[in-house]
Amino acid sequence: MAASNLPSLNLIADAFKNDPRIAEARRLVSEAIADHSSNVKGVRKANPVYQADYEAMLERLTAVRGVPPIWPYLASGMGSGPFVELADGSVKLDFICGIGVHGCGHLDETMVQAGIDAALEDTVMQGNLQQNPASLQMGERLVELACQSGAKLEHCLLSTSGAMANENALKIAFHNKTPADRIIAFDNAFAGRTLATAALTDKASYRSGLPVTINVDYLPFRDPHQPERSQRWAVDELHRLLNRFPGKHAAFWAEPIAGEGGYYEGTHDFFRAICEPLRQNNIPIIFDEVQSFSRTSQPFTFQHLGLDDFADIVTVGKITQVCATLYGKSFNPTGPILSQTFTGSSASIATGLVMLEQLESTGCFGPDGANLIRGQHFQRGLQQLAQKHPKLLSGPFGTGMMVAFTPGDGSFEQAKELMGIMYEVGLLGFVCGANPTRIRFLPPPVITTIEHIDLALQLLDQSLEILEKKMA
Numbered sequence: 462m463a464a465s466n467l468p469s470l471n472l473i474a475d476a477f478k479n480d481p482r483i484a485e486a487r488r489l490v491s492e493a494i495a496d497h498s499s500n501v502k503g504v505r506k507a508n509p510v511y512q513a514d515y516e517a518m519l520e521r522l523t524a525v526r527g528v529p530p531i532w533p534y535l536a537s538g539m540g541s542g543p544f545v546e547l548a549d550g551s552v553k554l555d556f557i558c559g560i561g562v563h564g565c566g567h568l569d570e571t572m573v574q575a576g577i578d579a580a581l582e583d584t585v586m587q588g589n590l591q592q593n594p595a596s597l598q599m600g601e602r603l604v605e606l607a608c609q610s611g612a613k614l615e616h617c618l619l620s621t622s623g624a625m626a627n628e629n630a631l632k633i634a635f636h637n638k639t640p641a642d643r644i645i646a647f648d649n650a651f652a653g654r655t656l657a658t659a660a661l662t663d664k665a666s667y668r669s670g671l672p673v674t675i676n677v678d679y680l681p682f683r684d685p686h687q688p689e690r691s692q693r694w695a696v697d698e699l700h701r702l703l704n705r706f707p708g709k710h711a712a713f714w715a716e717p718i719a720g721e722g723g724y725y726e727g728t729h730d731f732f733r734a735i736c737e738p739l740r741q742n743n744i745p746i747i748f749d750e751v752q753s754f755s756r757t758s759q760p761f762t763f764q765h766l767g768l769d770d771f772a773d774i775v776t777v778g779k780i781t782q783v784c785a786t787l788y789g790k791s792f793n794p795t796g797p798i799l800s801q802t803f804t805g806s807s808a809s810i811a812t813g814l815v816m817l818e819q820l821e822s823t824g825c826f827g828p829d830g831a832n833l834i835r836g837q838h839f840q841r842g843l844q845q846l847a848q849k850h851p852k853l854l855s856g857p858f859g860t861g862m863m864v865a866f867t868p869g870d871g872s873f874e875q876a877k878e879l880m881g882i883m884y885e886v887g888l889l890g891f892v893c894g895a896n897p898t899r900i901r902f903l904p905p906p907v908i909t910t911i912e913h914i915d916l917a918l919q920l921l922d923q924s925l926e927i928l929e930k931k932m933a
C-alpha cells in the first residue's frame with residue numbers, strides 16, 4: 462500500500478508488511494503475472510472445446526439471476542492491458558471495461574500488487590467504524606485533486622457504488638436546503654438505481670413499479686446541432702422553473718458529459734449560462750462524475766470545462782474503484798445523516814489510490830495529455846469510418862477517453878445488432894442513449910495506445926462490413 466504521507470510507526474503491522482517472505486511472495490506473483498499475461502496477445506476466437514461448459518455456465522447464471530445477462534460475457538480472470546480472456550477461450554479488445562472501470566486495463570501488475578497488500582490487512586471491508594489509513598489517504602487525495610484548480614470541496618465520504626455516492630450527495634443537498642424538496646436535472650440524466658437516483662434518472666422503464674421518492678424538474682441539454690438555440694431553451698426553462706417553484710429546489714444535479722444518456726457534452730458557456738442563475742438563487746450544484754472522472758484533460762470534467770466555481774458537491778465512481786461524494790465545508794451536515802457499515806473494500810481503496818497515481822504519472826491529463834490526444838485519434842478514425850460507411854455510422858461524439866458513434870438509423874435494434882457483431886469479432890463497446898441509440902467506448906486511459914485504437918477501428922470496420930452484408 463502507498464503509505465508515503467503517513468508517519469512511519471514501528472507497528473507490528475509494519476514489521477509484517479516488511480517481512481521478507483511477503484516481499485518474496487510478491488516477487489513471485491509479479492513473475493507469474495508476466496509469464497501468463499504475456500500469452501494474452503490479441504483478439505482470439507472462442508475455443509469450441511469450452512463451448513458446452515461456457516453455455517452451461519451462462520444458463521446457470523440466467524437461472525440464478527432470474528434474467529439472462531446483457532451479453533454472454535463471463536471472464537476467465539486473465540487479461541493483459543485492454544485485452545480480456547473469456548471463459549470460452551476467446552480474447553476480446555475491451556474498450557468498455559465494465560463501463561469504464563479498468564483504468565489500467567486487465568490484470569495490471571500495480572493493481573494486483575495493491576490488491577495483495579490490501580488482502581493482507583486485517584479487514585476485507587472498511588467502513589464508518591473501521592477505517593484503515595488507506596481510507597484517509599483516499600479521501601485526502603480526492604479532495605486534493607478536486608480542489609487543485611480552485612473548487613472548494615474540502616470533505617469526502619467514500620461509498621460502495623456510484624448510486625450511493627449520488628444518494629449521499631442528494632441527502633447533503635436536501636439537508637442543507639430543507640424544506641426544499643425538488644431537484645433540477647437534465648433530460649436523459651442517469652444517476653443510478655436506488656429509489657432516489659432512479660427517480661432522478663430520466664428513463665421511465667428504470668422506474669417501473671417504483672414509488673416517486675423525489676420531485677425532479679428536467680431541462681433540455683445542449684444540442685450540438687443547434688448550440689445557441691438549445692442553450693437559450695435550457696436557460697428559459699430554468700427561469701420558468703425557478704418562478705414556478707420559488708425556494709423549492711434543493712439542488713441542480715448534472716453529468717458534465719451525459720453518459721448513459723448518449724455522450725452529449727456540456728461546454729463551459731452552456732454550463733455557465735445555467736449555473737449563474739442557480740447561484741443567484743442559492744441552489745447548490747451537484748456534478749456527477751461517476752462516468753466522466755479521469756477521461757478528459759483534467760481529473761474532473763468540471764475542471765476541464767472551467768466550472769470550479771460552481772462545484773458544490775461532486776460524485777465519483779467506476780474508475781476510482783471506490784466511490785465518493787465530495788462537498789464543501791458549508792455543506793457538512795449538522796445531523797448524523799451519513800454513515801455506512803461498508804465504505805469500500807480494502808482492495809478497492811488501495812487499488813483506487815494506485816489508479817489515481819497511475820492516471821497522473823502516465824500523463825493522461827493536460828491540454829496535450831494522452832486522454833485528449835488519443836481521443837482525437839480515435840475520433841479521426843471514426844470520421845474516416847463514417848465516410849466509408851455513411852449509412853451505418855455517424856458521429857463521433859464525446860471527448861477524450863469517452864467516445865461514441867451512432868450506428869445506422871439510430872434505432873436501438875440496429876445498435877444492438879452492431880454491438881453483437883462487434884462482440885463476435887472481438888471488440889467490446891456498449892450502447893447508450895435513446896433516439897438515437899449510440900455505441901460508446903471507454904478505453905482504459907492509463908494503458909491504451911494508438912495501436913490499440915487502430916485495432917479497435919479495424920475491428921469496427923470489419924463489423925460494419927458484416928452488418929452491411931446482412932442488410933443487403
Ligand SMILES: Cc1ncc(COP(=O)(O)O)c(C=O)c1O
Binds near residue numbers: 621622651720721752
Ligand atoms: C453518471 C453516472 N452516475 C451514477 C452511476 C451509478 O453508478 P453505480 O452503477 O456504481 O451505482 C452511473 C453508472 O453507470 C453513471 O454513469
